[in-house]
Amino acid sequence: MQTIKQxxxxxxxxxxxxxxxxxxxxxxxxKDFFQAYTEQGFQRKALVIVDEGFEQTQPDxxxxxxxxxxxxxxxxxxxxxxxxxxxxxxxxxDPSQFDKLVEAVDVFGIDRHSFVIGxxxxxxxDLVGYAAAVSHRGIKLIRIPTTVLAQNDSGVxxxxxxxxxxxxxxxxxxxxxxxxxxxxxxxxxxDDRDWRGGLAEAVKVALIKDQAxxxxxxxxxxxxxxxxxxxxxxxxxxxxxxxTDHIAGGDPFEFGSSRPLDFGHWAAHKLEFLTNFEVRHGExxxxxIALDCVYAHKIGMLAESDLHRIIDVxxxxxxxxxxxxxxxxxxxxxRNGLQEFREHLGGRLTIMxxxxxxxxxxVHELDADIIAQSVDYLExxxxxxx
Amino acid sequence: MQTIKQxxxxxxxxxxxxxxxxxxxxxxxxKDFFQAYTEQGFQRKALVIVDEGFEQTQPDxxxxxxxxxxxxxxxxxxxxxxxxxxxxxxxxxDPSQFDKLVEAVDVFGIDRHSFVIGxxxxxxxDLVGYAAAVSHRGIKLIRIPTTVLAQNDSGVxxxxxxxxxxxxxxxxxxxxxxxxxxxxxxxxxxDDRDWRGGLAEAVKVALIKDQAxxxxxxxxxxxxxxxxxxxxxxxxxxxxxxxTDHIAGGDPFEFGSSRPLDFGHWAAHKLEFLTNFEVRHGExxxxxIALDCVYAHKIGMLAESDLHRIIDVxxxxxxxxxxxxxxxxxxxxxRNGLQEFREHLGGRLTIMxxxxxxxxxxVHELDADIIAQSVDYLExxxxxxx
Ligand SMILES: NC(=O)c1ccc[n+]([C@@H]2O[C@H](COP(=O)([O-])OP(=O)(O)OC[C@H]3O[C@@H](n4cnc5c(N)ncnc54)[C@H](O)[C@@H]3O)[C@@H](O)[C@H]2O)c1
Ligand SMILES: NC(=O)c1ccc[n+]([C@@H]2O[C@H](COP(=O)([O-])OP(=O)(O)OC[C@H]3O[C@@H](n4cnc5c(N)ncnc54)[C@H](O)[C@@H]3O)[C@@H](O)[C@H]2O)c1
Ligand SMILES: [Zn+2]
Ligand SMILES: [Zn+2]
Numbered sequence: 001m002q003t004i005k006q007x008x009x010x011x012x013x014x015x016x017x018x019x020x021x022x023x024x025x026x027x028x029x030x031k032d033f034f035q036a037y038t039e040q041g042f043q044r045k046a047l048v049i050v051d052e053g054f055e056q057t058q059p060d061x062x063x064x065x066x067x068x069x070x071x072x073x074x075x076x077x078x079x080x081x082x083x084x085x086x087x088x089x090x091x092x093x094d095p096s097q098f099d100k101l102v103e104a105v106d107v108f109g110i111d112r113h114s115f116v117i118g119x120x121x122x123x124x125x126d127l128v129g130y131a132a133a134v135s136h137r138g139i140k141l142i143r144i145p146t147t148v149l150a151q152n153d154s155g156v157x158x159x160x161x162x163x164x165x166x167x168x169x170x171x172x173x174x175x176x177x178x179x180x181x182x183x184x185x186x187x188x189x190x191d192d193r194d195w196r197g198g199l200a201e202a203v204k205v206a207l208i209k210d211q212a213x214x215x216x217x218x219x220x221x222x223x224x225x226x227x228x229x230x231x232x233x234x235x236x237x238x239x240x241x242x243x244t245d246h247i248a249g250g251d252p253f254e255f256g257s258s259r260p261l262d263f264g265h266w267a268a269h270k271l272e273f274l275t276n277f278e279v280r281h282g283e284x285x286x287x288x289i290a291l292d293c294v295y296a297h298k299i300g301m302l303a304e305s306d307l308h309r310i311i312d313v314x315x316x317x318x319x320x321x322x323x324x325x326x327x328x329x330x331x332x333x334x335r336n337g338l339q340e341f342r343e344h345l346g347g348r349l350t351i352m353x354x355x356x357x358x359x360x361x362x363v364h365e366l367d368a369d370i371i372a373q374s375v376d377y378l379e380x381x382x383x384x385x386x
Numbered sequence: 387m388q389t390i391k392q393x394x395x396x397x398x399x400x401x402x403x404x405x406x407x408x409x410x411x412x413x414x415x416x417k418d419f420f421q422a423y424t425e426q427g428f429q430r431k432a433l434v435i436v437d438e439g440f441e442q443t444q445p446d447x448x449x450x451x452x453x454x455x456x457x458x459x460x461x462x463x464x465x466x467x468x469x470x471x472x473x474x475x476x477x478x479x480d481p482s483q484f485d486k487l488v489e490a491v492d493v494f495g496i497d498r499h500s501f502v503i504g505x506x507x508x509x510x511x512d513l514v515g516y517a518a519a520v521s522h523r524g525i526k527l528i529r530i531p532t533t534v535l536a537q538n539d540s541g542v543x544x545x546x547x548x549x550x551x552x553x554x555x556x557x558x559x560x561x562x563x564x565x566x567x568x569x570x571x572x573x574x575x576x577d578d579r580d581w582r583g584g585l586a587e588a589v590k591v592a593l594i595k596d597q598a599x600x601x602x603x604x605x606x607x608x609x610x611x612x613x614x615x616x617x618x619x620x621x622x623x624x625x626x627x628x629x630t631d632h633i634a635g636g637d638p639f640e641f642g643s644s645r646p647l648d649f650g651h652w653a654a655h656k657l658e659f660l661t662n663f664e665v666r667h668g669e670x671x672x673x674x675i676a677l678d679c680v681y682a683h684k685i686g687m688l689a690e691s692d693l694h695r696i697i698d699v700x701x702x703x704x705x706x707x708x709x710x711x712x713x714x715x716x717x718x719x720x721r722n723g724l725q726e727f728r729e730h731l732g733g734r735l736t737i738m739x740x741x742x743x744x745x746x747x748x749v750h751e752l753d754a755d756i757i758a759q760s761v762d763y764l765e766x767x768x769x770x771x772x
Contacts, residue, residue: 001404001623004542006562008634009395018387042734102550102557111732113643134520136732137545137558138639156390159523164488171488172523173559176392237387248394253524257499346497346522348428 012252016156016180016240018233022144023064025071033179034075046142047079047110049101049128051120053087054146057189061119076115079108087120089277091127092162092169101131105139112136115178121147121194122154122281126172129160133175141177146186148198148232149282152239153205156180158252168269174253182240184233192318195227197282199317200264202239204289207310208263209246211358213238218309221316257347260360264289266351267326270337274325286319287326287378294374295366296353306357311381322378334371398638402542402566402626404619408530409450411457419565420461433465433496435487435514437506439473440532443575447505462501465494473506475663477513478548478555487517491525498522501564507533507580508540508667512558515546519561527563532572534584534618535668538625539591542566544638554655560639568626570619578704581613583668585703586650588625590675593696594649595632597744599624604695607702643733646746650675652737653712656723660711672705673712673764680760681752682739692743697767708764720761721754 019029037044048065055061062082069078083104085091110116116139118128125143132141145155161172187195199217206214216238217224223231246261268288271279279287293310296302314321326334342349352360405415423430434451441447448468455464469490471477487502496502502525504514511529518527531541547558573581585603592600602620603610609617632647654674657665665673679696682688700707712720728735738746 001619003404004402004623004627004630005399006402006542006630006634007397007399008638009397010639011393011395013391013393016390016392018389039734106551106553106556109729111729112640113732130520134516134557134559136556137547137560156392161523165492167492170492170522171520173520174523233387237390241390244390244392248392252394253396254498343495343497346499348425 012158012176014177014179016182016244018182018184018237020183020185022181022183022186023061023068025068030068030181031072031075034072038075042113043077044075045077045079045108045110045114046117047083047104047108047114048117048119049083049085049104049124051087051124051146052084054120054186054189055084058186079104079110081108085120085124085127088123089163090123092123093166095162097127098131098162101128102135105131105135110135110139112139115140115142117142117144119144119146120150121145122150125150125155126160126169127162129175129177130162130172133160133173138175141175143177143180144186145180145182147190147194148187148196148236149194149201150198151182151187152198152236153201153243155182156240156243158247168273176252182236184229184236187229187232192227193280193283195232196225196318197280198239199224199235200282200285200289200314200319202235203310203314203317204263204285205239205242205246205261207289207293207354207357208260208352208360209242209358211356213242214313214357217317218313221313225317257350258362259350260352260362263352263354263360264292266338266341267291267334269341270334271323271325273337274328275323279323279325283319286314287321287323290314290321290378291326291371291374292351293354294377295370296355298370298374298377299367301361302354303356306354309357310354321381326375327379334375338366338371398544398562400563400565402568402630404568404570404623406569406571408567408569408572409447409454411454416454416567417458417461420458424461428499429463430461431463431465431494431496431500432503433469433490433494433500434503434505435469435471435490435510437473437510437532438470440506440572440575441470444572465490465496467494471506471510471513474509475549476509478509479552481548483513484517484548487514488521491517491521496521496525498525501526501528503528503530505530505532506536507531508536511536511541512546512555513548515561515563516548516558519546519559524561527561529563529566530572531566531568533576533580534573534582534622535580535587536584537568537573538584538622539587539629541568542626542629544633554659562638568622570615570622573615573618578613579666579669581618582611582704583666584625585610585621586668586671586675586700586705588621589696589700589703590649590671591625591628591632591647593675593679593740593743594646594738594746595628595744597742599628600699600743603703604699607699611703643736644748645736646738646748649738649740649746650678652724652727653677653720655727656720657709657711659723660714661709665709665711669705672700673707673709676700676707676764677712677757677760678737679740680763681756682741684756684760684763685753687747688740689742692740695743696740707767712761713765720757724752724757 116132145151161169164170268284271284297307502518531537547555550556654670657670683693
């Protein structure tokens with residue numbers, strides 16, 4: 001009998017909006033969004049899930065949300081309860097948080113044409129995105145990121161995940177949101193480490209794709225470190241744009257082996273794990289970038305002047321570029337990290353290195369001795385003032 | 387700041403192969419498939435998961451699989467263990483089965499470029515498909531369906547799911563396989579109820595889309611009931627073709643409210659639930675089709691002659707078209723069923739009814755009294771010999 005060949009395409013659309021004071025009843029952005037979705041014959045519902053770490057800094061958050069939705073009840077019906085989940089990696093590690101969200105979907109009758117709205121850092125958005133993606137085979141997801149990293153990187157992309165038995169991001173899906181709302185004012189309450197964290201992803205994307213943007217970051221490094229909001233607004237917008245362009249232009253659901261946006265990430269993942277997530281994602285990425293740039297320089301790929309500029313800008317915005325866990329156990333951990341990275345991605349090992357500022361290039365192996373020498377370089381250069 | 391508009395497409399391709407004696411070392415089909423996937427630089431792995439109900443009827447299954455893979459070790463590396471899971475709804479109800487599969491993915495180092503291969507009925511394939519879809523954000527899935535329903539319907543489609551707190555299919559994703567292998571000889575050990583079950587889906591798809599195919603089923607009803615393999619081979623191929631065409635031609639991931647392939651399914655889902663899955667899916671669908679056809683006749687939509695032909699063909703292949711649970715509690719259960727169906731799908735209630743054989747039409751409400759009368763009709767007509 002003849003083989004049946006199946007082939008089809010699925011199209012995804014979403015917008016990333018930039019605003020301030022999203023839940024101010026005078027701000028029409030969210031209202032207009034729901035209004036555009038209004039259809040005859042049924043009313044859409046919304047289940048809102050909030051990052052507790054964010055909530056604690058915004059005592060009026062839930063009442064503002066209720067007031068905003070009450071005003072727009074003709075277009076959208078808020079579920080009776082606004083759910084809170086712990087912020088940070090904890091929520092991705094605890095399976096009962098996932099269960100709690102799926103139960104809420106059931107209890108509040110949230111269907112595939114309703115919205116799940118996640119408000120929080122990258123970790124909470126990853127959890128909420130996963131729960132929404134697998135409940136009823138996918139409920140419409142709105143992301144409202146509240147950290148720099150979530151606004152310029154994770155929150156505008158197409159991935160979600162939770163951890164499984166301590167394995168980072170082991171469970172997840174590719175599931176684009178229907179909209180992302182970036183509110184600059186939400187970043188005011190971030191502590192300095194989380195304000196800074198997202199800057200590593202900006203340096204990353206500039207390095208592999210856009211020299212001019214790297215130079216802009218160099219010029220504004222001091223302002224960014226001093227929490228200048230205008231500079232941050234531009235940085236987030238530019239990153240979000242490059243990130244979404246990258247997704248649309250390439251292989252959105254990563255069917256192939258190439259993952260350029262994981263530049264600097266293989267060592268970062270291992271370092272997060274080795275420090276039990278005490279080193280945060282952005283901080284680890286900064287170290288990962290530095291390590292891979294030293295490596296690229298050592299193999300004669302990257303000019304020394306470029307390496308110095310990269311290390312300078314990372315240091316200027318406030319990152320430390322060495323951690324003692326990097327050298328522990330005679331660097332054997334890092335070697336394992338490379339292997340784990342390959343296994344998580346699968347396929348042929350593919351690592352992005354830097355040829356020059358603004359231009360990445362993929363390689364398929366790294367030399368363990370040169371990795372070790374690169375760690376030594378970072379260790380010794382940390383005592384030299386930047 | 388300017389809104390960023392994201393838009394991209396994701397393309398999916400897969401083949402449905404038809405064969406006999408798939409794991410015979412002389413059969414090159416599977417080998418050729420893996421060979422076509424061979425790439426330099428890494429070896430792909432395969433984790434095989436088998437339906438225990440099927441396995442019990444095929445004492446040599448696991449050793450045949452091992453022999454087949456051993457012969458093709460250059461192209462594919464079989465994980466050390468072949469995993470067994472209980473067949474039928476039990477595996478979708480028990481969360482520890484899902485955990486077991488995800489753990490196996492971890493333990494055996496199955497990455498996104500490896501294959502998870504599910505062998506079994508629709509329930510096992512739903513569980514395996516879900517576990518594969520969410521592990522590492524999606525491992526390549528091969529389905530080897532072993533029931534009629536799985537070969538002609540569920541196994542060739544794009545959905546997976548497990549149950550959550552007794553809620554049928556509450557967790558799941560849309561995740562196309564990379565290939566489906568339908569082996570006719572695997573159907574020989576099915577009990578009569580499961581042989582017959584898949585015929586209801588064939589009648590369903592014929593009724594809404596293809597009069598000629600319905601007539602073919604009418605002509606071969608006796609042969610099909612008598613387990614004629616040649617007739618079954620044709621029926622499965624034609625259904626699989628219509629099913630994949632439907633997916634590719636419309637809204638593969640069901641972003642809209644229309645779900646024509648759910649014809650006959652709203653009452654079926656409720657009946658499965660009310661009988662604690664004692665009535666199997668295909669049996670319930672046969673009753674659901676009959677009920678909605680009686681309804682369509684009662685509202686003047688479907689001619690009486692068409693109704694009789696439909697009831698005749700369903701009866702001839704061996705279905706009972708009434709179940710006492712349909713009438714229990716003054717039919718209040720069925721009314722709930724309609725509401726639950728709407729909630730699961732969300733959006734506007736959209737039910738496919740029949741205008742004539744070969745042509746469905748969507749409606750947005752059903753009248754509870756006429757549903758009740760339709761139940762009465764089925765109850766009384768069951769005593770009239772077909
Ligand atoms: N899905 C993706 O594509 C992707 C990409 C990169 C990273 N990530 C994930 O993102 C996570 C890291 O996210 P993150 O860097 O946003 O940190 P985070 O989510 O871990 O949040 C850090 C802390 O900040 C708190 N917080 C959040 N918003 C706040 C605010 N406005 N004011 C004060 N406190 C606030 C949180 O409660 C938490 O305690 C990791 O789990 C990582 O795996 C996902
Ligand atoms: N994903 C979808 O699109 C989709 C569509 C329709 C139905 N389904 C699901 O499919 C399931 C029903 O599937 P099904 O009808 O294939 O039944 P099933 O998977 O429940 O299997 C029925 C029984 O047959 C046994 N079995 C399987 N193959 C056998 C063989 N060759 N010989 C002997 N015994 C065998 C199983 O162990 C089980 O006990 C339901 O869970 C339903 O929700 C999914
Ligand atoms: Zn990152
Ligand atoms: Zn069905």
